[in-house]
Amino acid sequence: MIFDPQGLVLTNNHVISGSQNITVSLDDGRQFQAEVMGADILSDLAVLRIPGESYKALPFDGKGDRKLRAGDWVIAIGNALALPGGPTVTVGVVSALGRSIESTPGVTLYDLIQTDTVINPGNSGGPLIDLQGSLVGINTAVQRLSATGSVVEGIGFAIDVDTASQVAQQLVEIGFVRWAWMGVILADLIPEIAAEVGLTIRDGVLIQDTIVGGPADRAGIRPGDIIVSADGHELATVSDLTRLLKQEFVVEQEVTIEIFRGEGNEVVNLVLGERPRR
Structure with a gap:
């Protein structure tokens, strides 16, 4: 997701972790080699920069004074399964707020948005927006199995926009996050x-x-x-x-x-x- 017209891109750390070369594809077909500005495993976020400027961007104006609530409609945008033809858009509701999940062994993500919006591989790092078009979260994970191994559906998670904004600012300014x-x-x-x-x-x-x-x-x-x-x-x-x-x-x-x-x-x-x- 481009969040700054100067070519700053926010994605999940797990999307780019371990990569030697990173290519960012825009919905108009253009592709760019990206530079990693900074990455943070504790928030599972990373900021990239692509060359050029004057890109269309979705800024961190966030929720503003409006409080996100369970039951609010939200829209997830991403490149699900890398299907040809452009981004995938799915619609659902906020199921709960303040959730936590273990993203990698020893690392727990807190204060997540839970949504029943369909999230598939390729959605990670894409925006979760409200019906006014404002960014409310960054699609991050989906739970497929319960603790007992049963298959579950409709449980996706997004990083809250306030967390994403604070992390992105530090990654741009100093390349890491001082927690x-x-x-x-x-x-x-x-x-x-x-x-x-x-x-x-x-x-x-x-x-x-x-x-x-x-x-x-x-x-x-x-x-x-x-x-x-x-x-x-x-x-x-x-x-x-x-x-x-x-x-x-x-x-x-x-x-x-x-x-x-x-x-x-x-x-x-x-x-x-x-x-x-x-």
Whole structure:
């Protein structure tokens, strides 16, 4: 998807990962060799540049003040199965928001748009737009099987436009993304288990471990602590905290972390680091 008239193209990292030469084909038949401006495995996004200028582009004007909701109609555009004759367009609805999936081993994508719009190989990196023609997401993945191996249909995922915009800006400016980092291994606090072990809270993010010398370790956060809020934002799940680290917080920012430890809450100040690049 061309998002800037100067030839800047946004796609998924998994589309171009490992490629020696990348060719971008436009719908008018023209083809260009592309230069990789930057790629990020943690968001599964990459920015390319093709020569020339004055291209028709779909900018990151995004959702603006309009809140995307489950049930909204959306349109997916892509080069499904590399079929000849131009792009493929499919229509569906937003099924849910804030989904997370494991994109590659050890890498989870958060805050995704779930849609029943048909997404097939070749759609990755294409735009998901609303009925006003505004970009709302980047088509990224589709789930074919359930956890038990049953075939499922109508479960596709797109990266939210706000995430895509922020990542693309950094990839263009510095060639990589500086993700805010706490240096912790996290898990959701499961309410049923919390009740079984006698905890007085039911929501929060459990610290399974800390990286020695990392920001959380230096701030005095320990395994077994439960984060209940960060800079005033209440946290119920790992996704809540990850969303803050990706969209609200920045490297070297000092944030106030409220933790549940023992029988009550404590507050610590933590200076965020930069997540090691992969």
